[in-house]
Amino acid sequence: MNSDAIRVGIDGLGRSGWNIHARIFEELSDMYRVVGVCDPIRERRMEAYAKFGCRIYDDFDDLIGDDEIELIVVATPSYLHASHTIAALESGKDVVCEKPMASNLSEADAMIEASRRTGRLLTVFHNSLFAPDYLKVMEIIESGKLGKILLVKIYSHTFGRRWDWQTLRKFGGGELRNNGVHLIAQALQIIGDRDVEVFCDLRRALTLGDAEDHVKLVLKADDSPLIDIEVTRACAYPQYKWLVMGTQGGLVGDSNIIRCKYFDPRELPPRQVEIEPTPDRSYNREEIPWREEEHHIGVEAGSSGVAFYKKLYETIRYGAPPPVPLELPRKVMWIIDRCFKLVGNLS
Numbered sequence: 001m002n003s004d005a006i007r008v009g010i011d012g013l014g015r016s017g018w019n020i021h022a023r024i025f026e027e028l029s030d031m032y033r034v035v036g037v038c039d040p041i042r043e044r045r046m047e048a049y050a051k052f053g054c055r056i057y058d059d060f061d062d063l064i065g066d067d068e069i070e071l072i073v074v075a076t077p078s079y080l081h082a083s084h085t086i087a088a089l090e091s092g093k094d095v096v097c098e099k100p101m102a103s104n105l106s107e108a109d110a111m112i113e114a115s116r117r118t119g120r121l122l123t124v125f126h127n128s129l130f131a132p133d134y135l136k137v138m139e140i141i142e143s144g145k146l147g148k149i150l151l152v153k154i155y156s157h158t159f160g161r162r163w164d165w166q167t168l169r170k171f172g173g174g175e176l177r178n179n180g181v182h183l184i185a186q187a188l189q190i191i192g193d194r195d196v197e198v199f200c201d202l203r204r205a206l207t208l209g210d211a212e213d214h215v216k217l218v219l220k221a222d223d224s225p226l227i228d229i230e231v232t233r234a235c236a237y238p239q240y241k242w243l244v245m246g247t248q249g250g251l252v253g254d255s256n257i258i259r260c261k262y263f264d265p266r267e268l269p270p271r272q273v274e275i276e277p278t279p280d281r282s283y284n285r286e287e288i289p290w291r292e293e294e295h296h297i298g299v300e301a302g303s304s305g306v307a308f309y310k311k312l313y314e315t316i317r318y319g320a321p322p323p324v325p326l327e328l329p330r331k332v333m334w335i336i337d338r339c340f341k342l343v344g345n346l347s
Helices: 015-027 042-052 060-064 078-090 105-118 132-143 175-191 304-318 327-343
Strands: 006-011 032-038 055-057 071-074 094-097 122-124 149-157 197-203 214-220 226-232 242-246 249-253 257-262 291-296
Touching: 006 015, 006 060, 006 304, 015 032, 015 042, 015 304, 032 042, 032 060, 042 055, 055 060, 060 078, 071 078, 078 094, 078 105, 105 122, 105 327, 132 175, 132 242, 132 249, 132 257, 149 175, 175 214, 175 226, 175 327, 197 327, 214 327, 242 257
Parallel strands: 006 032, 006 071, 032 055, 071 094, 094 122, 149 226
Antiparallel strands: 149 242, 197 214, 214 226, 242 249, 249 257, 257 291
16 A cells, blocks of 8 residues: 555545545555545445445544545535535645535635635546547647637537436536536636636426526637537437537547548638639639548546546645646636526526
């Protein structure tokens, strides 16, 4: 066992805390050691004890009072993120908070203030920024081969009802905060450090709860591509996750494969505007010397969560920059707040 492994306490052993974070810590056992967990359900606590041999708590105050724990992972329902994060920071722990960072912007600001006041690290688990398909898309965009980027569509299309706690507003539920944050974080990285205009349409379609399950979001900024985001559970014919349009080509794809086609503008003959009629009464047209590529992503490209925690280890042990600086999740929360103000009551 690595004596320099970061000693972790997991707050919440549900889908995220158990299936994502605990699984990653098991895989990265040379970097992280789970020494404590907290969950109100006894069977979950005992399952964690059997896997990690860790201390188990049914009270959050006892978890953050464990002096051996260095890092708390807040993986509770969203409405508890702010209060649990602030309490953990004030107890002297570093914190990874699951997304969404908070229920609203004011809670997010209180969390950031607590991090600064206590001098403890706070980062948010925006693992979508380490997703292999997103990284490949960014690599292609930044290469310049697609020319000036005009439009980026990022779509998450499914069809089906949900009736769990994430469909209820009182728990911070809804697709905007649940899955939309992944796409918003990616979009903000594409836009860069610019002021953003927001258009949003939120609707209840199939959900059994009172929160939105159909999201249309458009982000616009000066000297930046228009970003078109859809997150819906009411699409029977899903479209590509990614569609990028540029002046020299474009790309489409998903988490398995990215296809792009582009051309070198130097290979086109020079042209100028002509006002004379075309000889065959047709529109102008020319053959584009396309180059095409396929990039197969797949599971071999690695886990976005593993990449996040590898970077976090470098942050905590060696002072490297955090995997997700707080400015980004705060801006995500600003956009979410803006959406709810624009929409008002759901239809």
